[in-house]
Amino acid sequence: MSTANTPTSGLHPQVQAYLERISRAGFAELHTFTPEQAREGLRRQIPMLGEPEPVAAIEDRLISLAGHQVPIRIYTPAGVAPRPVVVFFHGGGFVVGDLDTHDGLCRNLANGAAAVVVSVGYPLAPEHKFPAAPNVCFAATQWVAAHADSFGADSRRIAVAGDSAGGNLAAVVTHMARDLGGPPLAFQLLIYPDTDFRRSNVSIREFAGRYGNITRAGQHWFMDNYLRGDEEQLDPGVSPLLATDHSGLPPALVITAEYDALRDEGEEYAAALARAGVPVEVSRYPGMIHEFARHPFEVSATARSEAAAALRRAFAEASEK
Template structure:
């Protein structure tokens, strides 16, 4: 399909601003620009029943969202640990506040959004270890949070989708926590950067250029050889059996499209129940924009969470 007209208008507005290439600026300047862009392009944020900022574990900041439409004393809600995108260099609790709210309300779950440390100040595997520790903390403190530890999911978009997938690998290896479902939103899963969509769409349709792809990876990794580590590139994990059921959401004009779809194919081949859905005419990060199809995709994603987290 051609680009959706709403997406085309959005990209035309971005082109008119003429942002400098990410690889030409410092992480601090990139973060400031990303914050301005989020403020200018985000739609209205949904009300939720309650929002609480706190720290967990060894001082990791999180933001906890309680959904609308559930009794205030319901202590058996499902819980979703959410990891924001931004290439491990950008993003924070505020950048993905709107998406976290929509996931909470749509799925009827408590959402715990994790503000993991960013690169280059913190290199791999700090983010992975933090994500796993936060997920473990949520499972172990379910009573305090008023959630059901048997109905735990992980979710994330882009780099956050990478982290969600990697946390499930670590949980499988450790035997805990028990993760019931994984929601991977246009996930970043293969740091080799060799497939069709990553090479063909680079620098087009709002995707970062090849130089910016390298900029993100060099900030995240201390050693280029880590690109082949399954905890960096989960698509390279040789055995995907025994992982939680998944919903993998991709976009037609997203540079990360192919690796998300390939991961879905490999999960299915390993016997993991998985749904992969591509949204035609859409681009990377489209769920964070007020596009009509973003609303459709959110309905699909939250319905998958509801189904994956239904009571046993």
């Protein structure tokens, strides 16, 4: 995939049609909504994502994690147990999103990777500001390792995954697992991850308010809801790109989109992993936009297949150790 610093391919026709449809709807700017209004708006878009594919079994549970009652959804594909397991954290800027908004993507990953997927409904801001989300996501990963047998999973083959804010949380969890005694992680799948709250790179500045990306005011709306103060932007638990040590983390696939405002920081994070000796692959998808992996674009299916294949390879390698 191309990793040049400027768009070259033009928007994919399916993306262009989608953006034109959204534009005709005349939605108000995100920062003018309350968090609950924004959450409801995202939930109303679920039918646009297409019919979700069937999975052999789905179970909802409510578990206690880090002082919170947390909903999780366990997707079990067909096959023989014990299966590897992916702990998935949904996107939504730490403010919106839930188990339902990312249900289709989790089904895709479960079937494609032949792995149990545990989707975590971590607490949202501003009701629960940083560090509630990463603390719960790390506790969920520990819970999966401790209870894998109860849902037919293999605690020796665990990956973390997420898109956008969920990619941030997956990255942060790998640092926490390394520094706080595990569990060992076989892989990290970071789909257009949010890794740098300084909001200063080329793509975050040039694409704000364009190609379906939120405006600069929208960027600050998310950050102001998530953080208690601007000084937290530099905390590695908020901006994992700024961590002083990226060594000893699990292998990674970082998926980015050509017209995504988060493109550069995802690729910069991958470069930081590579400099630290972490095996990492970067795939930039030409003509695509933020959140494309959830949508029924033809290229989105390719990205989901790539993600699933990377997980399968990582789990196969973990089995050999």
